[in-house]
Amino acid sequence: xxxxxxxxxxxxxxxxxxxxxxxxxxxxxxxxxxxxxxxxxxxxxxxxxxxxxxxxxxxxxxxxxxxxxxxxxxxxxxxxxxxxxxxxxxxxxxxxxxxxxxxxxxxxxxxxxxxxxxxxxxxxxxxxxxxxxxxxxxxxxxxxxxxxxxxxxxxxxxxxxxxxxxxxxxxxxxxxxxxxxxxxxxxxxxxxxxxxxxxxxxxxxxxxxxxxxxxxxxxxxxxxxxxxxxxxxxxxxxxxxxxxxxxxxxxxxxxxxxxxxxxxxxxxxxxxxxxxxxxxxxxxxxxxxxxxxxxxxxxxxxxxxxxxxxxxxxxxxxxxxxxxxxxxxxxxxxxxxxxxxxxxxxxxxxxxxxxxxxxxxxxxxxxxxxxxxxxxxxxxxxxxxxxxxxxxxxxxxxxxxxxxxxxxxxxxxxxxxxxxxxxx
Numbered sequence: 001x002x003x004x005x006x007x008x009x010x011x012x013x014x015x016x017x018x019x020x021x022x023x024x025x026x027x028x029x030x031x032x033x034x035x036x037x038x039x040x041x042x043x044x045x046x047x048x049x050x051x052x053x054x055x056x057x058x059x060x061x062x063x064x065x066x067x068x069x070x071x072x073x074x075x076x077x078x079x080x081x082x083x084x085x086x087x088x089x090x091x092x093x094x095x096x097x098x099x100x101x102x103x104x105x106x107x108x109x110x111x112x113x114x115x116x117x118x119x120x121x122x123x124x125x126x127x128x129x130x131x132x133x134x135x136x137x138x139x140x141x142x143x144x145x146x147x148x149x150x151x152x153x154x155x156x157x158x159x160x161x162x163x164x165x166x167x168x169x170x171x172x173x174x175x176x177x178x179x180x181x182x183x184x185x186x187x188x189x190x191x192x193x194x195x196x197x198x199x200x201x202x203x204x205x206x207x208x209x210x211x212x213x214x215x216x217x218x219x220x221x222x223x224x225x226x227x228x229x230x231x232x233x234x235x236x237x238x239x240x241x242x243x244x245x246x247x248x249x250x251x252x253x254x255x256x257x258x259x260x261x262x263x264x265x266x267x268x269x270x271x272x273x274x275x276x277x278x279x280x281x282x283x284x285x286x287x288x289x290x291x292x293x294x295x296x297x298x299x300x301x302x303x304x305x306x307x308x309x310x311x312x313x314x315x316x317x318x319x320x321x322x323x324x325x326x327x328x329x330x331x332x333x334x335x336x337x338x339x340x341x342x343x344x345x346x347x348x349x350x351x352x353x354x355x356x357x358x359x360x361x362x363x364x365x366x367x368x369x370x371x372x373x374x375x376x377x378x379x380x381x382x383x384x385x386x387x388x389x390x391x392x393x394x395x396x397x398x399x400x401x402x403x404x405x406x407x408x409x410x411x412x413x414x415x416x417x418x419x420x421x422x423x424x
Contacts, residue, residue: 003043006042007037011093013285015282016284042101080116086283087099164290171331188256189254193249198250209361210360211229213371235350240253256396259393265331265339268340305338336355336358
């Protein structure tokens with residue numbers, strides 16, 4: 001018996017029509033008998049649909065909290081006991097005979113022993129599902145710390161997938177870019193211990209308050225040791241909070257004026273990404289599971305990228321540093337760096353971090369300082385993407401302020417803790 005073929009007119013979903021167009025050729029359809037449409041062998045499209053459903057339909061037991069809700073709280077979450085249960089919602093989108101053959105084929109492949117749930121439905125409870133998927137972040141940290149670190153192509157591909165919800169044709173969508181206008185002020189500060197240190201800052205504030213020389217640049221959440229970046233805040237109080245001085249210390253802060261519109265990836269918007277912002281009308285699109293995973297991971301990335309640096313977090317640095325470097329490599333022609341809320345200020349203050357090529361500063365009189373004093377290495381190796389000494393930040397004359405730290409205010413959220421001691 002000849003192998004049947006199905007055409008684009010027999011399936012109404014864009015993902016399936018796209019698949020047939022890419023994998024098929026003009027031929028007479030075995031179901032509607034049209035001659036001028038792209039058609040593909042049924043076993044091929046059966047295989048495609050099956051692979052998507054294996055990703056989309058997962059056992060309810062994969063989500064322990066949802067399973068508990070379903071069995072114990074009369075939860076109205078929709079479950080399926082076969083692939084046909086799921087497909088019947090879309091029967092009118094297929095040619096009748098083709099649908100019947102598809103349902104029979106999938107029933108033979110799906111050996112269901114417990115209720116299945118659609119990933120899309122399950123994310124009505126994003127917090128619970130985030131909890132269930134948190135192990136993937138731990139796995140990523142472990143792999144980057146203890147397996148391939150510098151040639152881990154799989155992690156780079158994963159980062160592309162993580163960013164996929166905010167990209168359009170390989171570029172960041174404009175709504176996720178924060179633009180700081182020309183002449184906007186960015187604040188930066190330093191703790192000083194001697195009058196000599198204070199004098200150096202006052203004499204060359206564009207240098208002393210600029211990014212550190214590469215020789216002393218230490219590990220930071222977004223930059224590895226030896227890579228110098230400009231971290232700043234949009235107001236002086238936030239700048240002081242980010243330095244985390246202790247009582248008795250002295251700090252000098254100053255302002256840098258932006259010389260051109262500064263474009264930054266807005267991490268705050270990434271944290272607020274939710275499934276409600278995306279359309280999942282096509283259940284056979286392979287992008288569905290990719291978007292869902294990306295949203296979950298973006299929450300974890302956001303938390304790790306913006307929280308203050310502490311020694312116990314060093315292992316996660318390699319992931320966030322790689323993420324920052326990935327952004328710099330792929331989008332340096334579109335953005336200058338990142339914009340995010342200050343955890344130290346409870347989200348009210350705003351911070352920025354600039355890519356190295358945007359981190360050079362100049363004085364009020366035009367004297368340029370770059371932490372990369374020698375460009376010869378970059379000129380030789382990175383001819384098309386070298387670190388630049390062109391400045392976009394100019395120190396604002398008479399903006400220096402000296403601060404003596406007298407008190408530190410601590411704001412807490414208090415939760416009663418019950419002890420679990422056995423009193424028997």
